[in-house]
Amino acid sequence: MTATQVTATAVAPTVRKDVSYKTPIALGAFAVLALLLFVVFARNGTSTFSFTQGGTVALPNVRFPVRATGIVITVIAALLAVAAVLLVRRRGSAPRWIIVVFALLLVVGFLAWATAGQRLPVVGLLTGSLALAAPLIFGALGGVVSERVGVINIAIEGQLLAGSFVSAVLASVTQNLLVGLIGAVIAGTLVSFVLAALSIKYVVNQVIVGVVLNVLVLGLTTFLFQAVLIPSADVVNAPPTFSNLPIPGLSLIPIIGAVLFDQSIVTYLMIVAVIVVWIGLTRTRWGLRLRSVGEHPQAADTVGINVARTRFWNVALAGAIVGLGGAYFTLGSVGAFSQNITSGAGYIALAAVIFGRWDPLRASMAGLLFGFASQVANILGIIGSPVPSDILLTLPYVVTIVAVAGLVGRVRGPAAAGRPYVKG
Structure with a gap:
């Protein structure tokens, strides 16, 4: 080695990998909460997880001694939190399997603690979770498509609300679910058209446009609900609803059959939409052009892609997908439109987009997580839980905040998302 090389080596700065302890801190905080809930405020008794379902196969129940289960889970959670710290120090990040195992353990522990001395219908919990996740997943898919093409879609809430209102009125008047x-x-x-026109053609701030559209749709549907739907509810607000369509043979598979193959048409459409959007974004020319416009519109323009047109029509497509999710509230669940029926589902879907790192499959899994939290709150309220009902109602939103702020880590969205492109 020459003197010049030695000198260069000596003065070269040491590059230290950027390390984030957000995940270990979050896991440690939850381990402390597990200690308080499962050990300090432990409950006695046995919790029975029931897998009883329709079909020919009878699955045995699983019983958990609540106090012992809580202690074991707390110890394992603490060990996983320590392991996360050590792995972050060594590798710069905690492996995802630690987060998954940690979350599953805490869910099992919480459900056992909350249902001490009672029976928890696991199949009903999973089936309801998938159904409740349908509008969230539709919203997340629309958010992924819109933001991957470069337009931030804050207006998911408004698109869901508009879809639920119009579907209720048209289905009531025509008594036709397809209509x-x-x-x-x-x-x-239509809501997406407004978002696209203002943000793409007139270069208005996309976040502001989305917030304004949410408020506009909420105000408009509230006014029409009070002025039109309430006085003539039997005519314009009494839509038929989709019944479950069990798929012969598949619906009899233990657990999976009831969860995946005994759902309404809206839920089946959601499953198809996830597959189609994922294949389209990752395996087709359309997806390549869409992603190129969202990442580097100047380069896309250079190779002949019309950036404005690509963004406009894909934002419209995103709105169509989200609108289907809105139909779930009135045609697949409640059966009638009510004021602010979405209750912030669009914002939870937006959180699923971020939690899923702008990937359709991950965003759909995040939507399932939030749907699971909603169904847990519903079931615990029905069977009688020591957790106050007001706290149970906040569970989906608490899970959303924790997932995005505590577990998502560092994420980078599409490079050009939110940035207007002016050709010139």
Whole structure:
């Protein structure tokens, strides 16, 4: 080695990998909460997880001694938190399997603690979770498509609300569920047209446009609900609802059959939409062009892609997808439109987009997580839980905050998302 090389080596700065302890801190905080809940405020008795379902196969129940289960889970959670700290120091990040195992253990521990001395219908919990996740997943898919093409879609809430309102009115008037679904798609698309026109053509701040659209749709649907729907509820607010369509043979598979193959048409459409959007974004020319516009519009423009047109029509497509999710509230669940029926589902879907790192499959899994939290709150309220009902109602939103702020880590969205592109 020459003197010049030695000198260069000596003065070269030491590059230290950026380390974030957000995940270990979050796991440690939850381990402390587990200690308080499962050990300090431990409950006695046995919790029974029931897998009883329709079909020919009878699965045995699983019983958990609540106090012993809580102690074991608390110890394992503490060990996983320590392991996360050590792995972050060594590798710079905690492996995802630690987070998954940690979350599953805490869920099992909490459910056992909350249902001490009672029976928890696991199949019903999972089936309801998938159904409640449908509008969230539709919203997350629309958010992924819109933001991957470069337009931040804060207006998911407004698109869901518009879809639910229009689907309820059209399905009530025509007594035709297909007409209601088509109306929901059109309503979501129209809201997206406004978002696209103002943010792409007139270069208005995309976040501000989204917030204004949410407020506008909420105000408009509230006014029409009070002025039109309430006085004539039997005519314009009494839509038929989709019943479950069990798939012959598949619906009899233990657990999975009841969860995946005994759902309404809206839930089946959601599953198809996840597959189609994922394949489209990752395996087709359309997806490549869309992602290139969202990452580097100047380069896309250079190779002949019309950036404005690509953004406009894909934002409209995103609105159509979200509109289908809005139809779930009135045609797949409640059966009638009510004031602010979405209750912030659009914002939870937006959180799922971030938690899923702008990937359709991950965002859908995040939507399932939030749907699971909602169903847990519903079931615990029905069977009688020591957790106050007001706290149970906040559970989906608490899970959303924890997932995005505590577990998502550092994320980078599409490089050009939120940035208007002016050709010149």
